[in-house]
Amino acid sequence: MKYVIGIDLGTSAVKVLLVNQQGEVCGEVAKEYPLIQEKSGYSEQDPHLWAEKTAEALAELVQSFNGDAEDIEGISFSGQMHGLVLLDEDHHILRNAILWNDTRTTAECGEIYDAVGKDRLLQITKNPALEGFTLPKLLWVKKHEAALFERASVFMLPKDYLRYAMTGNIHTEFSDAAGTLLLDVSKKEWSNEICELTGINPDLCPPLVESSAFIGTITPEYALRTGLPQSVKVFAGGADNACGAIGSGILADGRTLCSIGTSGVVLSYEENGDKDFDGKVHYFNHGEEDAYYTMGVTLAAGYSLSWFKNIFAENENFESLLAGIAEVPPGSNGLLFTPYVAGERTPYADAVIRGSFIGMDASHQRRDFVRAVLEGITFSLHESIEIFRENGKTIDSIVSIGGGAKNEEWLQMQADIFNADIIKLSSEQGPGMGAAMLAAYGSGWFTTLLQCADAFTSTVKTYKPNSENTVKYQELFSIYKQVYAQTKSLNSELQRFRK
């Protein structure tokens, strides 16, 4: 039996999966790392720690493997998107990575529009200028840390740094490059026009390859450190959402994914790169060659829940925190939550907005708050589904993955709020599985990714919408949608009091 490894560099942890030729997960190790948040809106991580924790996780995975490590044929990656990793000429890291959920770059987004023009930016990159994307971060470092920026020789996306640490080779691939705002998404090449207009040297952009491209083998030092055979083939990998889509079989038109990790996304497969959503949803290259996907993003989905847990139930696990929610009716006894604790992206690209609990009552218990948090996150994702439906997409069944898919009540809530069947797969680790599938496909085990997905994924349960709850949630959703507009100016006034 042969094996592949999928590495998912998430925001909360790195997860490594050992998968056999039947798609069975034979080993799994996760290692957490913290976010560094110096100020409100700032979010960074140390790439050294990513590399360190990944090597530790791989060493543990290999050590606990009962078979012959020589049978591990391939490795690939899935990574949190958009994060800026800057290397100097000797390929040393210049500063902490600035992450996808860092919103310090509102001014730089304005400068991009001024330099390129909104319409032209949309034509080339298919996306608007959002604080989380990589180009605004490059411009921020250029402006605020000019001496350091002078020393930069190349930038990378987070998982590309892991691949570099293993192989010594520098690349990125199209699905992650699409989230930089520097890629011509249809032509699949770096946009010299955007580089020139925004004053970014195109030499900073790493070489581009396909997600399934063979990059090389691991270095002898890395083999020694982890116990992996030096022969193991390394494949490029993809953005976590592209990999989540691959790992969930979102490889044909009409298939939709909901992923609740630190962020939350609703994602839909697109055969072509020429549809027009007017920048309302993200439009990126898929990990499958020449395919695309559209996606709405809730910045703080699982993050809102882990924020709540850290503040109010630090010593409990998620299972015990969520234990009482089935006893609370839809609507959490009149309590509404908006999950804007780190600002928002879809449908409101707004770095200043912050979260709210509306309707707090002396009778509310902690479990009402917990249910309200889950409902608020799910309402926010429903706003993305609404955009897709308004643009003519039929969404009647959705695969749900990520940490949020671990809880049965939350899966039923998704069915009730989205008014669609929710499909739970045998593993909720879509991105790690997608990375393993890129390695399996790259190793020649299958002729297409779809064939691999059919072999590797299976449905364990389908959650059907409960019509009574769906009606209640429709009413609540229309109240939820008013909270953004009614709290926007209050949050602008509060901004100057933030850390």
Ligand SMILES: Nc1ncnc2c1ncn2[C@@H]1O[C@H](COP(=O)(O)OP(=O)(O)O)[C@@H](O)[C@H]1O
């Ligand atoms: N048992 C659980 N029930 C519900 N939600 C959970 C559970 N465990 C984790 N989560 C949620 O999942 C999130 C982490 O999801 P994950 O997919 O691992 O994130 P990432 O890829 O961003 O690191 C946490 O922030 C938490 O909100």
Ligand SMILES: O=C(CO)[C@@H](O)[C@H](O)COP(=O)(O)O
């Ligand atoms: O910014 C985006 C997508 O545009 C996020 O989805 C990141 O890719 C982080 O993902 P998770 O750590 O939540 O999986």
